[in-house]
Amino acid sequence: MTEYGRGQGPEPWHPTDPLYGDQGWEGQQQYQQQPQQATPYAQGGQGYQDPYAQQGYGTDPYQQQAAYQQQYPQQGYVDPHAQVYGDQGQAQAYEQTGWNQGYDTPGQHGQAYDGNWETGQAAMAYNAPPADPYGGQQPDLYGTPEAYPPPQPPGRRQQPPQPVVDWEPEPEPEPVRQAPREAREPEESHPFFTGDDDEDGYEDEEPSSRRGRGGRGDDRERERRGKEKKRKGKNGVACLVVAAVLVGGVGGIGYFGYQFWQGQFGEAPDYAGTGTGEVQVEIPKGAFGNEIGNILKQAGVVKSVDAFVAAQQKNAKGNSIQAGAYTLKKEMSAESAVALMLDPASQANLIIPxxxxxxxxxxxxxxxxxxxxxxxxxxxxxxxxxxxxxxxxxxxxxxxxxxxxxxxxxxxxxxxxxxxxxxxxxxxxxxxxxxxxxDLEGQAKKHGVENAWELLTVASLVQAEGKTHDDFRKMAEVIYNRLQPDNTETNRKLQFDSALNYLKGQSEIKISEQEANTNQDPYNTYTQVGLPPGPISNPGVEALAAMLDPTKDGWMYFVATDGMNKTEFAKTYAEFKTLKDKFNANTD
Incomplete structure (x- = not known):
């Protein structure tokens, strides 16, 4: 028994292992012609039996497998002889050859393996021969003398035998040569925009018939180049967008810069002089300078809005221009227009007192x-x-x-x-x-009248008869007191001269008693009870406020004792007679 049979020599190097190398099953055929030698298991002499003899194949199964692999090269290897060893004699053989080191208990059928066997690898001693991946069911491919060179002296590593190769690798296809770049047609677009800056000279696609064993790697290379081209194309588009944005930004900056320069240093179009003719314009409430300038420009008063706004800002009182109507001239300078609008003489407003x-x-x-x-x-x-x-x-x-x-x-x-x-x-x-x-509608009932219309009529009477703010409040109380149902002083008659004057369209101080006591018109409060049919004037803010907040002193009478501006009030008829005599004395 050789040292290799006991697993004590250096591990042989098998570069041409048909199960792991690139030779496939072609390289194995050379071993089919070699004479069969005793395996290490047979030399162990521990009752090892050839498992192939029990299967009844009759021929070498690897010859059939080689043919199958040649016919279906894409299919993986399937071991037809996978068996489970539980024979005690086999375990002893492994023990003698050093192959039982991966077991926890040698020779026991069905025992668990250690952590190394869980990953599919056997635990073995250093320099021990590698485990047979096919369970020892393949023929001994290393039974020839060439497979087992003599051992070397201690301390010197044995050199592996040179592999025997009976096939030549398929030659690599020559790259497709392209014509010189100068002879090609000119590109339709610049690579900056297309991203196609690949100068490798390789074609994107290669016929499948020319692909060798490295075809899958070539596919990956072509896929990488395709992704790189797409990325470069996207980079080109991004550069184009950035360029467009920069151009637009420069243009926008130039435009706004010009506008700023015009506003700071350029003069706006403007007329010269004070203008000619007359034109009336109406300025709405809350209008700003640019809105006023636009109204004047449309009416032909000023030449540009900017000129008017600039002139308004230069004038210290320019912002005090009020809403209303103005009588101006056409084709005025902006400065003249601002000055005229500040002059009350130009205002065409109708003021209602x-x-x-x-x-x-x-x-x-x-x-x-x-x-x-x-x-x-x-x-x-x-x-x-x-x-x-x-x-x-x-x-x-x-x-x-x-x-x-x-x-x-x-x-x-x-x-x-x-x-x-x-x-x-x-x-x-x-x-x-x-x-x-x-809220006239809500306030009417609180003051003893029917509705907002009557309340407004009271305010108009207060406005027509009163002279001052204090007069307004006392006058409002006189009206409410005379409208009371229990009024026995005037029997609910107001007896106001202002109502009769409204009827007649006049404003007289002295009215004859005969006229006052004979006219039966609804507006004559000397003959009619209560309020007239409607307001007799347009009351202002003070009269409206007094109508809602009258005094509560018991006033029932009043007389303009000076005949013009001074009004005096009385609570009784006797006081009234005294005031009347005073009036007569002042007006004779």
Whole structure:
């Protein structure tokens, strides 16, 4: 028995192992012709039996397997002779040859293996022969003398035998040569944008018939190159986007830089001089400088908005331009336009004073709009219900004017070329907004009247008879006291001269007792009980506030003792008589 049979010599080197090398089954055929020699197991003499003799194959099964592998090269190797050894004699053979070192208990059938066998590898001593991966069921491929060279002296490593190769490797295919780059057709696009900067010279695809054993590696190489080209293509697109963004950014910076330069150093287009002719413009409430400039430009007053805004900023009072109508000139310099708008003489606003009747407002509108006298009044009566009156102000009988009390005292822009109904709508809208804030509908019952309409009528009487803020509150108390059902002083009659004057369209201080006591018109409070059919003027803010907050001192009478501005109040009829005598003395 040789030293190798006992597993004590150096481990042989098997570079041409047909089971692990690249030769496949072709390299094994050379061993089929060699004479069979005794295996280490047979030399052990421990009752080892050839397992092939019991299978009844008759021929070498590896010849059949080699043929199968040549016919189906893609199929893996399947060992047809896999067996489980449990024979005691085999275990003894392994023990003698040193192959039983991986067992916990040698020779025992079905025993567990240690940790090395769990990973599929046998635990063996150093320099022991490798474990047979096929369970010892293949023929001894190393039975020839050439497979077992004589042992070397101690300390010197035995050199492995040179492998015997009976086949030549298939030659590698020659790379497809391409024509010189100068002779090729010019590229349609630059690699910067396409990302196709591959200069390796290899074709993307290769016929499958020319692929050798390294075909799978070539596939991986082509896949890598494909991914690299895609990545380069994406990089090119990204560069194109970045370039576009940079170009756009530079253009935007240039544009805004030019605008900034124009605003800082360039002069805006402007007219020269104070202009010619006349034109009226209307500036809405809350308009800013650029909005005002745009209105003036459209009307032909200034040449550009920027010029007007610059002139407004230069003027110390430029920001005090108020909303309203202005009479200006065409083709004015921006500086002249700002100065004229700050002059009250240019303002074309219609200012309605507190206590003015609607008749006065109609006349003013006709004059400012160059209309025939009576035009605005006619439109007011015809379109009263479409001018914005609240529901509680509609459908009242015996009214002298359906809009009385709703042309709220304020300033309104009225420019030439406008329509009367437009101006009336603004006035009614303003009055409706003010009355809504005061909640006239909710306050009526608290003051002993039926509705908001009667409450507004009380305010109009206060406005017409009072002279000062204190007069307004006392006048409101006189009205409420005279409307009381238990009033025996005047028997619920107001007896106000202002109501009779409204009826007659006049403003007289002295009214004859005969006229006052004989006129039966609903607006004559000397003959009619209670309030007149509607308001007799347009009350202002102070009169409205006094109407909602009257005094509670018991006032029942009042007399303008100087005939003009001084009003004195009395609680009894006797006090009233004294005040009346004082009046007569001052007016004779």
């Amino acid at each position: 507190e206590g003015k009747r609607n008749a006065w407002v109609y006349e003013q509108l006709d004059t400012r709009l160059d209309l025939k006298p009576g035009t605005t009044k006619e439109i007011a009566f015809e379109k009263a219900d479409s001018l914005g009156l609240p529901d509680w102000a509609k459908n009242h009988d015996k009214l002298k004017d359906p809009l009385e009390g709703f042309l709220f005292p304020a300033s309104y822009p009225v420019a030439k070329g406008g329509k009367p109904e437009d101006a009336l709508k603004k006035m009614v809208s303003r009055a409706n907004a003010e009355y809504t804030k005061l």
